[in-house]
Every structure is written in C-alpha cells, then in structure tokens.
Amino acid sequence: STSSNLITATLFPGDGIGPEIAESVKQVFNAAEVPIEWEEHFVGTEVDPRTQSFLTWESLESVRRNKVGLKGPMATPIGKGHRSLNLTLRKELNLYANVRPCYSLPGYKTRYDDVNLVTIRENTEGEYSGLEHQVVRGVVESLKIITRQASLRVAEYAFYYAKTHGRDRVSAVHKANIMQKTDGLFLKCCREVAEKYPEIKYEEVVIDNCCMMLVKNPTLFDVLVMPNLYGDIISDLCAGLIGGLGLTPSLNIGEGGIALAEAVHGSAPDIAGKNLANPTALLLSAVSMLHHLDLNEQADKIQDAILKTIAEGKYRTGDLGGTSTTTEFTKAIIDHL
Amino acid sequence: STSSNLITATLFPGDGIGPEIAESVKQVFNAAEVPIEWEEHFVGTEVDPRTQSFLTWESLESVRRNKVGLKGPMATPIGKGHRSLNLTLRKELNLYANVRPCYSLPGYKTRYDDVNLVTIRENTEGEYSGLEHQVVRGVVESLKIITRQASLRVAEYAFYYAKTHGRDRVSAVHKANIMQKTDGLFLKCCREVAEKYPEIKYEEVVIDNCCMMLVKNPTLFDVLVMPNLYGDIISDLCAGLIGGLGLTPSLNIGEGGIALAEAVHGSAPDIAGKNLANPTALLLSAVSMLHHLDLNEQADKIQDAILKTIAEGKYRTGDLGGTSTTTEFTKAIIDHL
Ligand SMILES: CC(C)[C@H](C(=O)O)[C@@H](O)C(=O)O
Ligand SMILES: CC(C)[C@H](C(=O)O)[C@@H](O)C(=O)O
Numbered sequence: 001s002t003s004s005n006l007i008t009a010t011l012f013p014g015d016g017i018g019p020e021i022a023e024s025v026k027q028v029f030n031a032a033e034v035p036i037e038w039e040e041h042f043v044g045t046e047v048d049p050r051t052q053s054f055l056t057w058e059s060l061e062s063v064r065r066n067k068v069g070l071k072g073p074m075a076t077p078i079g080k081g082h083r084s085l086n087l088t089l090r091k092e093l094n095l096y097a098n099v100r101p102c103y104s105l106p107g108y109k110t111r112y113d114d115v116n117l118v119t120i121r122e123n124t125e126g127e128y129s130g131l132e133h134q135v136v137r138g139v140v141e142s143l144k145i146i147t148r149q150a151s152l153r154v155a156e157y158a159f160y161y162a163k164t165h166g167r168d169r170v171s172a173v174h175k176a177n178i179m180q181k182t183d184g185l186f187l188k189c190c191r192e193v194a195e196k197y198p199e200i201k202y203e204e205v206v207i208d209n210c211c212m213m214l215v216k217n218p219t220l221f222d223v224l225v226m227p228n229l230y231g232d233i234i235s236d237l238c239a240g241l242i243g244g245l246g247l248t249p250s251l252n253i254g255e256g257g258i259a260l261a262e263a264v265h266g267s268a269p270d271i272a273g274k275n276l277a278n279p280t281a282l283l284l285s286a287v288s289m290l291h292h293l294d295l296n297e298q299a300d301k302i303q304d305a306i307l308k309t310i311a312e313g314k315y316r317t318g319d320l321g322g323t324s325t326t327t328e329f330t331k332a333i334i335d336h337l
Numbered sequence: 338s339t340s341s342n343l344i345t346a347t348l349f350p351g352d353g354i355g356p357e358i359a360e361s362v363k364q365v366f367n368a369a370e371v372p373i374e375w376e377e378h379f380v381g382t383e384v385d386p387r388t389q390s391f392l393t394w395e396s397l398e399s400v401r402r403n404k405v406g407l408k409g410p411m412a413t414p415i416g417k418g419h420r421s422l423n424l425t426l427r428k429e430l431n432l433y434a435n436v437r438p439c440y441s442l443p444g445y446k447t448r449y450d451d452v453n454l455v456t457i458r459e460n461t462e463g464e465y466s467g468l469e470h471q472v473v474r475g476v477v478e479s480l481k482i483i484t485r486q487a488s489l490r491v492a493e494y495a496f497y498y499a500k501t502h503g504r505d506r507v508s509a510v511h512k513a514n515i516m517q518k519t520d521g522l523f524l525k526c527c528r529e530v531a532e533k534y535p536e537i538k539y540e541e542v543v544i545d546n547c548c549m550m551l552v553k554n555p556t557l558f559d560v561l562v563m564p565n566l567y568g569d570i571i572s573d574l575c576a577g578l579i580g581g582l583g584l585t586p587s588l589n590i591g592e593g594g595i596a597l598a599e600a601v602h603g604s605a606p607d608i609a610g611k612n613l614a615n616p617t618a619l620l621l622s623a624v625s626m627l628h629h630l631d632l633n634e635q636a637d638k639i640q641d642a643i644l645k646t647i648a649e650g651k652y653r654t655g656d657l658g659g660t661s662t663t664t665e666f667t668k669a670i671i672d673h674l
Contacts, residue, residue, distance in 0.1 A: 084515075087515075110553075111448040111449070111552075112448070127481070127512070127515065127516065128515055132516060132519060134518065137485075138484055138486065138522075140482075140483050140484075140518045140521075141480050141481060141482050141483075141518075141519065142480075142481045142516045143478050143479075143480060143481075144464070144479045145476065145477075145478050146476075146477050146478075147477075148474075148476070175464070175566070175569075177421065178421075178464065178465055178566075179464065179479045181471065181478075182469060182477050182479040207569075207570055208569045208570050208572075208574075209573060211548070211571075211573050211574040211577065212573040212574060212577035212581060212582065213577070214574075214577070215448075215552055215577035216447075216577045216581065229512070229515075232544075232545045233545050233570060234548075236546060236549040237548040237549060237551075237552055237574070240548065240550070240551070240553045243553075244549060244553065
C-alpha cells in the first residue's frame, strides 16, 4: 500500500537470524505507527534461489533511490576469496562514515555503568583498501591508503555530528608516532576541520593509549573519530563495555545523503530460525534511522520501550541471560510503547 | 667490582623518570643480593652531553655482549622526523618478540579481578615497516609487511613460552577476513607451528572480536600472539584491565638469545626528578629478566615483595592513589624481602 505520507525505506534482512530480527523491527514499527513502508530486498551470503545472486543491482538502486535503509547481519567468510557483502555495500553506496553510539543500558549491569560515547569510523579506505600482494615467496604486503578527501569528509561529519548532538569533544584516534604520513594526514585533516568548530574541544589520542583509557575510564571520551581499522577495533571494544554487539546500534552515512542503519553483530547461524535471537541491535539501529529522518517522536517512543523492556529484565533473550524468545521480547517492547 | 659469580647486565635508565625508577631497581636488587652487576649506559631522547649522542654503538654492543639488559622509558616524540629510540633498539637488536604478562594484582582493585594472560607481539615488521609515501598530493600510503620468517619465529616463541610456562592455549589475533594475504600468512605460520605442539590448544580470533571479548571476559584468553600493531593495541588494552602500564612488565626477546626487559610506560617528564614515580613496571620487568636468567629464587622473592607492598596498600605512589614517594615505596619493598 503506497500512500503519500509514507517514507519508503529499503530493508535487507540479511543472513542467519537476520529475517527474524527484521520481523521484530517490522512489528514494532507497525505498533508504533511509524510512517515507513519497507521495500524489502534479499542480500545474503547464500545466493537467492530466485535471482541466483548475492546482491542484485535492484537492491543497490533501492537504497540509492530511497536514501535510507536498514540491514541485518551478513556473514563475512574468512578466506573464501570473495569480498564481504558488508564491504561491497560500503563501497557501492559510498558509505563513508560508520556511526556507533555506545551507552550503558539502564538496568543491564556490566563492569561499566557510565559509558556514553560515539565512535565515528572512516569506512572506505585505510587498511581496507584490498590492495595486497606477495613481493617474493614468504614476503607479503598490504597497502593502507589515507586520502585527504576521505579524511576531511569523515572529520567534517564527526564535528557536525558532535555539534548537532550536543556533544562537546572530538578525539581523533591515530598512530601517527609510527605511521607519520598516513595517520599524519588524517590528523592534519581533523585539525583543519576542528578550526571551523571552535566551540568543540579537539584532542588527539594514540590508539594503544586510547584502548587503555577506554577500559580504565570510558567517561574520558565523547566523540571519537578515526581511520577504518582503528574504528573497527575501538567500536567493538566499546560495545564490549556495555554488553556486546547485540546491544549497539550502527548507522552508515553515505554520499548524497544516504543513511544505511545496520546491526553489526554476526548472523549467528547456530540459532537461526529458532526464535532465540536478540533483535535489540537492529531495533536500536532502526531507531537511529528514524532520528536521521527526523521522526524523533516515534524514535524516542520506540527507544524508550526497548530500554524499559531490558531494564525491567522480565523478558530477555538468552544472550542477555534470560529465557525469552524473540517474539516474546518483541511483544514486551510493543506492550511498553 | 667484577666477580666470576656475577652476571653482567646492561642498564639503560632512559628519559624522564627513568633514572629514579632504575635507582629503585638497583636498590631492590642489592637488598635481595641478586648476583648481577649493571653496565649502565646512557640512551635517551636528549643527547648525552658527554658523547653528543642519543645512542652510542657501545650501548648496543653492551646488550649484544651481555645478552641481557633492562631499559627504562624513552620518549617517542610525535612527528619529530627522527625514528623512535624504542624502535631503533628493536631493530638494531632484532628484538622479535615482545612478551607482556598481565595479571590482576592482589589487593589492587580494578573492574577486573581475574586477569591472567600473556600477550606476545611480533616486534619487527607489520605496520611498523617505516615504508610510507605520498602517491599524489592528498593520497598517502603505508606498507604493512608480513614475512614467513618473522611470523614463524614469533609463533615458535609463543608456543615455546606456553609450553615452558604451563599455559595451555595460544590464540592468534588477526584481521585475515580483510587482510587475507598479510594476516593470512601470519595465521598460516601459526598453524604450522601449532601442529608441532599438539598438547597446546590453538585458536584464531579476529582483532575486533578479541577486544570485545577481552573487556567482557578476559579469562577467555591465555597466551595471545599477533602481528606488531595488534600487539601494541592489545597489550595496552590488557594493561588497562589491571590498572595501567605502570604495573605491567615487558620482556623483549631477540635473535641470539638476547633479552631486554623494559618498562613500556611513558617517561612522565612532568614528574621527573620529583621522587614521585612508580617503579613497579620496571621492577616487574627486572623480575622477568631474572626469570629469563633462571634466577628464579631471587625473582620470586622480589616479585612477592612487590606484590605484598602493593596489596598492603600502606605505601603506594600517587598514580595508584597513594601519597608515597618512590624511595618510600622502594624501602617498603625492601622491608618485605
Ligand atoms: C565483518 C567485517 C568485514 C566487518 C569489518 O571489519 O568492518 C565487521 O567487523 C564490522 O565492523 O562491520
Ligand atoms: C612509543 C611507541 C613507538 C611504542 C610502539 O608503538 O610500539 C609503544 O607504544 C610501545 O608499545 O612500546
């Protein structure tokens, strides 16, 4: 049913537990009367029997047209020789910034109760260039590429994000004491952008020291911006502080205003189809997508219901120490709306 | 005074607080009647006024001849154009494995009370190749180099270490899902060595996931082995779990049986010369050196005294929340011998 009031968003349920947790999002969105209609496409690690494809041109065009989408987990096989679908989407859609807010969930106890930070990861280059070769037998090399254009772009986004989200500090994470040229260029770009935001405090922190500080006292940080691999590492470390990737949202920002929200956890093939998966990360990612669309009322309502359900503790999935099914947990959220 | 019973070890006190904490080690070693005589050499970030040198050939020869040494902190200026002294020593002495045991200190409370693991870092190549250049304006690249020789060498050391230290698991940390050739070769070498140690369990863990697991539950790990940059990051993260770099020992293993113990924390110029520095990391590194020399009795005695002093809590330096001076803390350790 198409209606002029509805926003069309692309949905890639993904592999493994993807379809179940995507179903949870659809139900919660329906119950909250979110004015979104989904354009669902199959993208996955096993080829779609109908299209004989992992990823069709139509799927990519759907995101390009709608400019907004939600994706479930997709497996990245180690050493299978074909590029990860996650990376293919980043490249094809030019998803240049990966934004992961990370905050302690009320009532869900970990060793840390005061985490509230956001990692912003350059998502297109660095150690992910894909440029590798064997020099001679037994000697291989990988190229890390840092460009002024991509570094400025992600730095701009980080400061813009800080400013529009009431955050007052941006820390650039680097290893410029060793990689003076690559990480040095990244820092130079961050400094240039920082000058345009005198109201935002800017600092630089070496990655090893940053990890030590994060595990000692995560409140030292607010917004962190960094090259691709450091972002991969630090965002997972931060997720660990608050309970894991099953609880953290992620939003990818692309050129031309594209936003693709995604659950960054694995596809958990062992529990797929068993109604045991935790939909929290995908739900919170969907909430980020709503915020991005300025549907703040619905976003806040849904986020509150998710956090209340987790805080209450009566309905929790197995990964959080509970015994609820995906559908029971989803129903509890809907009851809290 | 030279005596045939004495082992000669090189001592580089280093920069900043280095001389004070080295003095602490000398006093504790004297009190414990450790059969070592020190051959002290100046190596530091400011040139020695006597030699006009940062690092003399004689200093390097001293370690090469004695095959064992202890070094204090040396500053690595960011972007000053000259190579870090730490890196120069690694390169000149071919210090191929950096070994950092990391365990919760009894009585010193952090968020974690059950850490007991060892990180073993490849210390000569990877992202530390120093090979970087500008391709065109605004596009720079760094080369990560992985060789079969260095990977086998550090993997051999890790399994040998596990076996000789009663540890039963080795985890190789990597990002071979992205860097299939470089990290792929590293893993291949680890697998080859693992086959020779059927009694040691071998597993592989992706670096981002490893960091998440470490902050959630560090008891999942025993011995971790990894390429240079991952080792840099993970060893600092682990230090953070138990209280920071001021508390963790480090030992570098080089070709030809060289062992250079070192405090890996900074040189803390702000408190240098004020009798405020914490000598624990250098003392525990000196203990690793004694274990390496099979002076286990003295090593254990000194380690016990250090741990008891910290556990007791009466004498602690400022970084550990106490008010003791370096000399008071050192004296307390000596009293516990
Ligand atoms: C699966 C893998 C290719 C991916 C990455 O390394 O970026 C993942 O860890 C992530 O963070 O999205
Ligand atoms: C100071 C720096 C060059 C060094 C490194 O990156 O190896 C330090 O972090 C370390 O771990 O010894």
